[in-house]
Amino acid sequence: MAENKHENILRAAQKLFAERGYDGTTVPMIAEEAKVGAGTIYRYFENKQKLVNELFRGSVAQFAATLRDGFPEHKDFRDKFRHVFYRLVRYSREQPEAFRFINATVNAYFLDEQSKSDFEGFMDFIERHLDEGKEAGLLRDLPAQAFIAIVYGTIFHLSRMFEDGTLEPADELLAGIEKSCWDAVSAV
Amino acid sequence: MAENKHENILRAAQKLFAERGYDGTTVPMIAEEAKVGAGTIYRYFENKQKLVNELFRGSVAQFAATLRDGFPEHKDFRDKFRHVFYRLVRYSREQPEAFRFINATVNAYFLDEQSKSDFEGFMDFIERHLDEGKEAGLLRDLPAQAFIAIVYGTIFHLSRMFEDGTLEPADELLAGIEKSCWDAVSAV
Amino acid sequence: MAENKHENILRAAQKLFAERGYDGTTVPMIAEEAKVGAGTIYRYFENKQKLVNELFRGSVAQFAATLRDGFPEHKDFRDKFRHVFYRLVRYSREQPEAFRFINATVNAYFLDEQSKSDFEGFMDFIERHLDEGKEAGLLRDLPAQAFIAIVYGTIFHLSRMFEDGTLEPADELLAGIEKSCWDAVSAV
Amino acid sequence: MAENKHENILRAAQKLFAERGYDGTTVPMIAEEAKVGAGTIYRYFENKQKLVNELFRGSVAQFAATLRDGFPEHKDFRDKFRHVFYRLVRYSREQPEAFRFINATVNAYFLDEQSKSDFEGFMDFIERHLDEGKEAGLLRDLPAQAFIAIVYGTIFHLSRMFEDGTLEPADELLAGIEKSCWDAVSAV
DNA sequence: AATGAATGAGTCTTCATTCAT
DNA sequence: GATGAATGAAGACTCATTCAT
Known part of the structure; x- marks a missing residue:
């Protein structure tokens, strides 16, 4: 063993x-x-704080890997958006504790600089991806942060609901929400 | 004094x-x-746990009051949606600590039954309001919970960004996001 | 109380x-x-180390006060020597725990700078007193430190014996030892 | 190796x-x-306490051996005194850690009976040697313990000073201090 | 009513000792 | 024989709670 x-x-x-x-x-x-x-x-x-920081960074790295894995670099923006959305959802569902832990810990007083900057790097990945869509004129005239709030915020709340059973995850439901999010961000 | x-x-x-x-x-x-x-x-x-529970319920009650206050009972659904959206935003901005506290505490292990049910009652208010819109055929064919995830999740994330300065709150920006959220939930 | x-x-x-x-x-x-x-x-x-340091400094201060108290500033050197000898003995007998604690702690790794310098200041008092005798030609041609080793070392060992009962303190005995010490340091 | x-x-x-x-x-x-x-x-x-006791007894035995080695059994008392004095000094300088360890440990709460009695036996050796001088009328009318306090106490303090550099060991200095000690104990 | 000194149960952390390899 | 990973009892220190003032 x-x-x-x-x-x-x-x-x-x-x-x-x-x-x-x-x-x-x-x-x-x-x-x-x-x-x-x-x-x-x-x-x-070394101590409890080092443990929580190592855990945080590991979780963020795994999260980031999930997003990057299979990223459709050469497809169009709509596909990329869909990829990120579904990967975020997938991570939140496959690693619900990691996802919840990350979100509860992002602004915690015990995070060290390394952890904070690791998380920022991760968020930058999402932001760059959204900026690309904006430059292509596919997204509304809103700051990338606003898109993050919409997409990430939605998924974050969704995952809470999946966890406590308020909502059942189903392919159809997810497809509907993905469509909603896209409609929320795409240029009219 | x-x-x-x-x-x-x-x-x-x-x-x-x-x-x-x-x-x-x-x-x-x-x-x-x-x-x-x-x-x-x-x-x-009585003790620290009673304190946090009383605080939680008070915050939720105040939050709910903010939403209900001036609710355009007799206007059309689009106005009601706008009212709720802006009141959520307003509360998150005027009482950022209360808002953050509520969201961080919703699923906490130290909440008692009373607190949990108070919060559910509050969420039900939002849910009923959305159901109304669904029945009127104005909203997409998604569960009310999904709409909550989208609207509440977005605002929750937004408020984080306002708090840490990642994003500047501006009327125009809020109007844009409100429009995004509406587009995300309204029937096509 | x-x-x-x-x-x-x-x-x-x-x-x-x-x-x-x-x-x-x-x-x-x-x-x-x-x-x-x-x-x-x-x-x-604040913590155990601060406690031991405060205790050490207090004990040294009390020890120094005992020596200085009643110091026959204007008598001759022989009287001064006798005064210091008897005061050292008195302190070691009246405050045996303090005396033992001080001696066991002098070189301890947990003493802070303040404590170390306080103790050095105390030793300087004894050294200066001995230097005076040397300059007056009353003491042998040995470094003051050597006299300290003889006098302080003797008393330190003596106090151990008084404490564990190996030796009974008696006026006559002390007088004899004081004489011995004087003979050990005084010029021939 | x-x-x-x-x-x-x-x-x-x-x-x-x-x-x-x-x-x-x-x-x-x-x-x-x-x-x-x-x-x-x-x-x-067997455990840490057994280790420290074995170490203590070994150190004391080695210390005693150093004193006994080359003891001028058939020379006069003055030579014997000188021998003991220099051997004590030599041990304290060649084995400063052992010497310091022994002295710091003599009264320790963790010493077992065997260790205590071993040390007493060692001290008895010195005491007997001094008693001999007393009986011969060469030493003052003081208990042997008092002589030990003077000689051993002096050397103990001296070794501390050698260790921390307060005093430089030199043949001349040692000769002077040996003379001092002898003057302190010898009959007038 | 208000305080904050006092408490001891409960934290984080260390370390003597054991034991599988 | 030798090792060092693993352990849990025990140490330093904190903190929710009490209570005399």
Whole structure:
């Protein structure tokens, strides 16, 4: 049983941070969830804050990879938009705890500079993609940030609903919402 | 200066909870921010959890009142939508800490049943309003929850950007986003 | 009962540090000895290291005061020597824990700069006094440090013996040892 | 390199105990200093306390051997005194860590009975030697313990000064101090 | 009513010791 | 024999809560 304790600890922490927040989660809670001794956590992470930052950066990197993977670089903008939308949704559904954790943690006081700049880099990717569409005259005359608010904000809220069962994810529903988002941002 | 300590404590707690979260905020921090003794807080609130719940319900009630106030009951649906959109935005801008606090707290493990059901009641108000529009055939064939995700999610993200200065709130911008949201939900 | 907790904590800490050393003494031990809650210690001292340093400086100051008090400024050197000798002995006997604590702590890794320089200042007082005797040709041609080793070293060891009962302090004995020390340092 | 790990561990422990004290030194610190795995220490010593006691007894034995070695059994008392004095100084200078460790540990709470009695036996050797001089009428009318305080105390303090550079050891200086000590104890 | 000193349960973190490799 | 990863008991320190003033 080649257990990867480092990984187990991160997973356990992610779950608990998503559920209870950073300060509401104790190290022994993480240890129990990860099925390791409390002291073991300190073999892998200098302290709780380093742990949460490493977890954050890892989650953001994974998130970014999900978006970039299979990006239709040479298709038209409509396809790119659809790709990003569905990948965001996919990540929020496949890694609901990671997604929730990232969003709850973005502005947290315990994030270090590295973590903050990693996340900004990720957001820049989305922003650049939207700017491209704007330059092509396909999007409305609004700042890229506004598009992010619409698309990312929508998906963020959607994922909450999927998680607590308020809404059932279904292909048709997602297609409808994707269409809504596109209509919200595309030039008339 | 007949200060209202009860009110001061709630305001101080809201500010700190919005900044650092519930568990990251200590009772002495709240006391200092409210300029009262730590013991005084326990004259007004049974304990920290009762305090956060009372604060949550008060914030939600105020939020709901903001939406209901001046609601154009007898105008057409487009006006009602516009009213809700702008009131949401207004609340998020006038009470950014309350708005941030509510959103960060909605699914928190320390909320009691009363608080959860109060918030649901509030969401129901928005949902009923949207259902009305759906029945009138003005909205797309999507569940009301999807519309909430789009409108509320967008505004939530927007308010984050306004708060951290990523985006400047301007009438024109808000009008554009309101239009986007309407286009996202209205039947084609 | 106007308890002085600050004082009680220092006294308790001194006793335990003298018996078990700094690292061998736990904060709860100090709390129990001082009959206060463990948390109370942190109302009075920032942390354990600040506590030990404050205690050290206080002990050194008291020690220095004992020496300086009644110093026969205008008598001859032999009287001054006798005064210092007896005051060193008196302090070591009246405050055996303080004396032992000071000597065990002088070179400790946890002493801060302030504490170190305070102790040096104290030693300088003794050194200056000895230099005076040397200049007057009353002492042998040895560095003042050597005299300190002889006098202070002797008294330090003596106090250990008084403490553990190996030797009974008696006026006659002390007079004999004082004579020995004088003979050890005085010019022939 | 058939290293003697047992020896290496003791040496490492001695160095660290001398610098930081028993409780301020961790087993992993010793392991690192001794260049062995932490677990290896437990192959050679039952636990940390057994280790420190074994080290103490070894150091005392070595110290005693240094004194006894070359003892001028058949010379006169003055020569014997000189021998003991110089051997004490030599040991303190050649094994400063051992010397410091012994002196810091003599009254420690973690010493077991065996260690305490070993040390007493060592002190008895010095005491007997002094008693002999007393019976011969060469020493003052003071208890042997007082002589020990003077001689041992002086050398102990001296070694501290040599270690921290306050005083430079030089043959002339040592000769002067030996003379001082002899004058302090010898009958007038 | 208001305070803040006092408390001890509960945090994060360390470290003596064990044990699988 | 040797190692160092793993552990959990224990240490330093914090904080929600109480209570004498």
